[in-house]
Amino acid sequence: MTAIDFSTTIGNAWFPAPTFTASGCASSGRELAQFFPLREMGGVVTKSVMSRVRLGRPTPRMAETPSGMLNSIGLQGPGIDAFLAQDVPYLVEQKARVIVSIAGETVEEYSTLARKLRSVSGISAVEVNISCPNVENRGLVFACDPDASRRVIDGVRRTLGGELPIIAKLSPDVTDLVSIARGVVDAGADGLALINTVLGMVIDVNTMRPQLGGKTGGLSGPAIRPIAVRAVYQVHAALPKTPILGMGGIANGKDAFEMILAGASGVSIGTASFGNPTAIMSIQSELKQMLIDRGFKSLKDAVGYAHRVEEVSNE
């Protein structure tokens, strides 16, 4: 096989492959480790963790939709202390590269979480999830408000210092994604994770009520892929130097390649892993082969390739 540089970087973090789990889609990592060695993918983005234990939203939490699904988990998790004591050491022991995803209810909670990460070894980067749709108060979705987004990232940046790269995870449910992206990058984000799920609803026609316990949920899967590709393309056009983790319905190597062409430096896989535990491994090998087949010497050469201006020959 032809050699290709398949690595990617986000801030000062280097990853041997551009393939990651999407936060909230790999639980603690142990669950997927039964199906492939975690170190073989680019990295694990952990489930967004909050300060305290959180039970999440009522069931049913899932509704399948055409080429997708709604989820309504509501950030169930063990809290940062248990997470750092149990989950991170396991991932480090597996030699997985770890991006810890954090979520807070206030600007201060994000900073508190960031402070706890400062002294933890084995973490490659921090994802700041400011866009979880499954919260009771939509006003709490920081990523829908440019000013709140900036304040969260600014607080995390000040707390972390210059050590760990920060990836801000943004919502597509906004009018002007580029301005929000620009704001968080100005506030100190090294990279962006695009996109979180799209807010949706299913009504059960038998019960004639919303199907999810939490009524609304986040839509994921191939149904949202064109939205994700558009978001990545727009943001990469405006901020070509900012690495983007592209996600939203990537199910095979072709989908991943599309996201790279739009401007993503890496891809995260979520819903596809629900349907196929080894999806990340096959997406990784298919993407690599597609890059080789098209003559790319490195992944980085393909990032944003769809933006290139055609050279017009006037001979």
Next chain:
Amino acid sequence: MSPINKNAKQVLAPITSNKRVGIYHQIIVNIGDLAQKCKPGNFVAIKVGGDNSALVLRRAFAISRVSTSSASGGTMELIVAPHGQGSTWLCNRVEGDLIDIVVPLGTAFGVPTEPVPVLLVGGGYGSAPLFGLAEVLNARGSKVDMILGASTSSNIYAPMEGKRAVNTMRIYTEDGSAGQTGRVTDHLYEQIKDLKVAVVYSCGPMPMLSAITTITKALDVVHQCSVEESMACGIGICMTCVLPVEGEDGSISMLRSCIDGPVMDGSLVSWKQVGKTL
């Protein structure tokens, strides 16, 4: 911490037969040596709809029985009702078709170390995995009695050969079209006492499992139930199939019915809080 689903494998497995049994389909899948790893209560997650399907999630099915001695290698039996798009797709598969499965998944029914009288309670086709369990319990010397219930007679799943491992079988239907009119829980209290039952095993709709728990708790009898909750992945990564379960310290945790279940200790499930905001 012990590994999760340590025996689970993702394989392409051939269907060796697909027969209609009343309103259900009995589907036999050749899973080779994996059959030896499957225990009563375990389930399988099956990719449905074919390669270009808009159905992106696997479907979970209880394994009703396994055979490790068939001519073609180990097999598992599934009892499937063609209710939705995914189960209908599966019921339309024919002998020789390959299906993408992940198996075995989840917890299994605990089998007593000593032979003790046990009672198996099934609702609808929830009875299917109880027949595989009955065979295991019977082979260990336990006296196995069974109670099955459904809304109407056609929804009762009770194969002739399954009855061999069972001492008595009582049937209840809500419309009286088979057996006694009523529900499986109507005389359960007396039946547990009369049969000197040590363990109740159950599989069926959640309200049934909840009602059984009320009775087993009052009699201080062990209740192992196989729960059902909407599930996206079946392997523990999506966090959608959770149930409120009481821990040793009395606190409630939301446990995944795919990994900490489907077989759970009924007395620890906080049934009143299922589907509620905690």
